Amino acid sequence: MMGKLRPGHLVEAAFWLGLCIFLYAYSFEFDRDIEIYKYGASGWPRAIILLIAIAAIGQLIHHYVKGDESSSQMISAAVDDGSEEAAHEAHHETVKWYLSTFALLSIPFIYMRVPEWFAGTSEPGDPGLHTWRLIIAAILVAIVVYFIRHHRVRVMLMLPLFFASLLEDFGFYAIAPFFIIGVMYLFGERRAKPMALIMALIFGFMLMMFVNILYVGLPVGNIEPFYSFGSWVVTVLQ
């Protein structure tokens, strides 16, 4: 009945078809006529949506008939970067793994939204919002530290996004060193001295290259004392 289909294939097809339905429904938001162009603004995207749906159904049939077989040996060898095999070997293909990964990936978005709900404002300079941002950031950092040891790939996927979400408030200069150490740790480095040395080298290189030589204005943050620290670094280097 299921041919060579696996549950993952059905999830994949459901994802693509769900995406098509969502994109098609949203296309009515801009379904307006253009005087000189009879297909309007929605003609091109709807044609692409139709093709995505056809390709998703074609893929489902392919999976039903041939399972995970690649189209040809040459193509498979050419595009294989080992990522599928790595995921399989690490048992990172289970529903539980995906659910927990997406749960961890929500951390940066929690930081982007939740402080505003507690503070009741989204005014960037509001002191109450700053306090809530500090509190929420501290809690989320504690959660990340808790997970970092045993969920390396999941945290690796989330950490850069979390780092990016913190940049606006805490600035590049205050949090980049911790980010460097975090990434090294996630890649298996445990020796404190090399980590400190490499962190200093990378951070020093970034500061000299981009702040001192190229004058790139990296985020200094909004929240004290991080803002003052970032501004001080820029003043010293430039």
Add this chain to the structure above:
Amino acid sequence: MNAFDNFLQGTVTLFSDPINILIFLGGVIGGMLFGAIPGVSMLTLAAILLPFTAHLSAEQGIMLFSVMYCTGVYGGAITAILFNIPGAPENAPTAFDGYPMTKNGQAGKAVGAAVMCSALGGVVSTIIMMAATAPIADWAISAFGPPEIFALVFFGLAVAASVGAKTFWKGWLSILIGLMIAVVGLDPVGGIERYDFDMPYLLAGIHFIPTILGFFAVSEIFVQAEKKVRGSYEAPKLSVDFPSLSELIAHKFAVIRSIVIGFFCGILPGIGATLAAFMGYNEAVRWSKNKEEFGKGKLEGVISSETANNAATGAAMIPLLALGLPGGALTAMMVGVFQMHDMQPGPLVFLTSADLVWVVFAAMFFANCSILLIGFLETKTIINLLRIPFQFLAPLILLLATVGAYAVRGLTIDIIVMFLAGVVGFFLRRSGYSIAGIVLGLILGKIGEQTFAQAMQMLHFEFSGFFDRPIALGLLIAGVLTLGGSIYGAFFKKSAAPPTTGSDTPPPASG
């Protein structure tokens, strides 16, 4: 001026400016290094450097990318031969015989052959490119209107989708997602907002620089995190021994065949150099009287693969410069460099920026020549640099990408978009989708929609108008045939067993 005079002029411009020389050398060494280091590729370096090319002139930016392209394709051969880890997909067939040669104590000869044949394939391809691109561009100015360009985009996407991913369907879905991302923002005819979700940031569309950085540089780090690559290798003792003249002459047909195969694969959009290397290798097996020796350390295997993949590099520049259409991920990034300088690649570049074209041609010629010199002098240094553990490289790459994404517009949301693209890219890659296909769709999507709209207006919204334009019709038919062939193959052809690239046992050579 004839082509030779233009080439001399380009050479003088290239080497008379110390900054140009510095950029040239940086591209040569950077491409070779990133091509060689497993876990990153020249595409990673290109993605990181893309935002910073805004600080360079268009000439310097394109020259840097083209030089990296040439040497990056060679760089991946070193690790393919010494460690059985191809630096890039286009070096995978090199490992089939290169690594057994290393195990047989012939590493020096294999690397020497890769150095010589990469340089030879690249130089010949560059010379043909110099001779052919300008006439093609001249012809394209009069022969190519919006219907032809749309038809060419369609054909290019059909080829790229058919050969770029694990299956035909995944290839198409990759391309279509790229096309869909390109839809976000204002429509090219009426200026109506599409898929902006009431976010002002999305009105200008999703910027291609954070997207490219995320898909190539960031997703690569995530993949390596999953593989838990530590990046420290036990480098074997190495010397570079060039094959003797008699050995090279004995393989002259393999070299010529691979140059021809590489050049024609390079012209086709999609995964030119990779396809070239596999086809070059497969043809070498097919034409050989001693097929059973392939996969056990046969010099001809290395020669065929490395000649073909470098021969594809010059060819890939022809559609980009003559027609304005990128054929692969790196040439798509070059379109980005052009756009950052308010320019569009295409036939008019030869009229408006002839200097740029000839500096790029000269740089590619000398980059291929420099493979010989640097390959001979610096291979040992590169091997030592490969010992840098990946856990020290990963934070540097992520921070460079962060600064690169932020520097374009000074928006932290660009950094968030980049890391999101990295996460999406990671999940798509482990499911067999093609990141290069997405980026190609993203870059060609805008050109495709715009030229389709112009074409339909020109043809009074009659599709039959394409029948009166032989070039457009030919390209559309070629695209439909490519699609039809792929669909037939996807359903009715029996595929071979999956290969074992990267393992100790090289896959059996097909053919």
